[in-house]
Amino acid sequence: MKNKAIITSALPYANGEIHLGHVASTYLPADVTTRFLKLNGVEAYYVCASDDFGTPILIQSEKEGKTPSEYVAYWNKRDYDDFTSFGIDFDFFYKTSSSENIAFVQDVFNKLNAAGHVYEKEIIQFYCNNDKKFLPDRYVKGTCPYCKAIDQYSDLCESCGRVPEEISDPKCSICGQIPTKERTTHFFFKLKNFGDSLYKWLDENENLQKDVKKYVQNWIKSGLIDWDITRDISWGVHVPLEKYKDKVFYGWFDNHLAYISTAIKFLNDKGINGKDFWNSADIYHFIGKDIVYHHYLFLPAMRLGINSEYKLPDYIPTRGHLTLQSKKISKSRNWYIGLKQFLEYYPADYLRYYLVAINPYSQDDLNFDWNEFTNRINSELIGNLGNFVNRALGFTKKAFDGVIPETEKYDDKDMEAENKIKTLSTELGILMEQNHLDRALKKIMEFSSFFNQYFQHKEPWKKESGTTNCVFLSVNAARSMAIALFPFIPESSQKIWDQIGLDGRVNQNTWSSISDIGVKSGHVLGKVSPLFVKVEDEDIAKYKKQLGPVE
CATH class of the missing domain: 2.170.220.10 (Methionyl-trna Synthetase; domain 2)
Structure with a gap:
């Protein structure tokens, strides 16, 4: 892994709203990976752009009485706002109709033609x-x-x-x-x-x-x-x-060139030599399996055709499509859930957690199922993670007035718990570097489950020997989880950080610090409250009824 990276994802077509199928395979994995790379000390930038050209946009803009430029400007802003609401943290979001991209595409064509x-x-x-x-x-x-x-x-x-x-x-x-x-x-x-x-x-x-x-x-x-x-x-x-x-030019000639032109514009504007950075960085293109042909053949061939003036991708993480209730997503049949619509139901972190958890690093299709979503949020995010953080911090508040106590000599269980913390960053880092984001998230949940059991085994409420060790290590485990969870559920990870009473932003820490014992005796916790709210069956029943043919 290099110390520089540029991350892109397939460009959203500026012709309609972002739905769950869009974010599952490309934008969310790219965002999670970028956040991980930054925590790991990599100078990483996630750039994207709206895909503005093509016949569908021309026809739709005519129908709406707008110029194509006006039409795509609306969708560029709407898409960016929807992505941002979902916690997709682009370093730069631009457009294929930019003057920079138009000039770059024409320059590439002239070079290919001359060659x-x-x-x-x-x-x-x-x-x-x-x-x-x-x-x-x-x-x-x-x-x-x-x-x-x-x-x-x-x-x-x-x-x-x-x-x-x-x-x-x-x-x-x-x-x-x-x-x-x-x-x-x-x-x-x-x-x-x-x-x-x-x-x-x-x-x-x-x-x-x-x-x-x-x-x-x-x-x-x-x-x-x-x-x-x-x-x-x-x-x-x-x-x-x-x-x-x-x-x-055909849209597939110009749009992936916007990966380069957008990155170069962003970097040059920051005072960084964009071309030099591109050629010395790891290049990631996150895509869905339907555009493999374009990214594994057209894209590298065009770069080869200009003598690899801009290096070819190092990684092209490719994932399957999302189905909805086991049926193909279709906007025309109203069989889809808009991202904006979903975020009116539940916090972004609920959806981020669920989509990463069900999404392997493969081309296998994945399925959004309302019942499974309910079970995973209630049993895993709330019953496991939320329960552990709340009981560890809540008990410390109640029994020690929120002050982390001095420790005693560790027993075997304490040493096992401490070792879990000290090995977590390395174990997770390997999976993250291999793009097995679902496995990394699962390992964090296993870590949480272990500490739930550890807390139960130690029975600190009995105030017997070992109580202080249990509290000390449990609060430190919560701190480790706050950092480890940042790429996946950033808002919730910051809430954990704040409840522990730690200063600043959680992403100001390094990945390796996950395995530090960072909360010392004498530290005072912040205000403690439940992290999540249960998903109710009656709400899910209502959302299910909204799918299907429009009357």
Whole structure:
């Protein structure tokens, strides 16, 4: 692990609200990891941007009587506000329509073109005579030629994850009519030429998930296709050639370049040489499994095409999709929960805890289930963690007026408890570095469970020998948990910190200090109160009824 890092996550499309499915696989794992890296002494920056271009935005802005710029500005702010309410702590949140990104995308194109990695080609493209427009990307639906899945977009099969050369049984997704084919000239990126170098990069990068690498390498073996990088619409980054100035770049050509342009802008504005920092840092791109093709092939190939002027990613943590009550999330069918809506029900930390706990470092899909959410919050977050912190601090308040007592000679149980504290930071750190965030959170809960049992075993309320040791070590365990929990449930971790009566912000500590015995005898606790409020079944029943067809 380097002492510098840049963290990105797949850019939110500026065309609708953020829902639970968005945050589960990308933004929350990226935020948890960034918080961990910063605690661990890494100069880490989490940057993101709204993805502002494309046909859907053009059409929707027309419907609402807004310019595309006005439309995306609204969603850029709304998305940022929703993320912030959820505790996603971006160091910088920008936009793909920024002047910096537009200039950077055009510069990359010019370099690729000069190096011979781009060519012009007359193509036959779908055209809707009813809507009087070319139909790029998500405005053509049909059958995937590879896996035969129906109702797939022309630029990505959500079933097998591949990008079709041409979709079968096409239909206009605006009006449903069968489109005709018309001639137009597009620019293509020679992705085929990068097969060997991509395969080598995948082979040598030990940080990438083995199962993802394997099937991407199989795609390379089966033959890559050159990539159409322009579109016949008005809203996008325009091709910087006079003859083709009416054409714009395909969204997947420009949006991941915003990872770089956004980071460089942020760093340069801080007085840091952005390019030097990028090339000396660990680069993380957090994504969902539906965009593996773009991030494991297009993105590195484009960087290779400009002679790795900006280094390729070190980590591409890839996770599965979130389903809701075991059904695919669908905004059109009202089968989704908006992030803003959820945060009106419960604190952000409830959702952060649950989504990390159920989300393994794999491409397996995960499921949001209201009943499981209720059980986990009530039994784990409240019954285990909240219960331990409250009983340890509450008993100290009651029996010792909130003053941490002097210790006696430790018995075996005390020594075991102290050892649990002294080994926690290392045990957790290994899992966090490996991106097993769910396992790290589970280990913290096991730590809490151990101290619940330790407290029960020592029976300090009997005021017998060993009582002071129990109180001393239990309060120190609560302190350790406050720091360890910061990446996962930051608001609650600060509450624990404040109740212990410790100064400042919990994130001003180092990761290794988790294993310090940091609360000394004579220290005075702060005000103690329950950390969490129980999730009630009647509320859950009400929220379940809100899902489904709109009457």
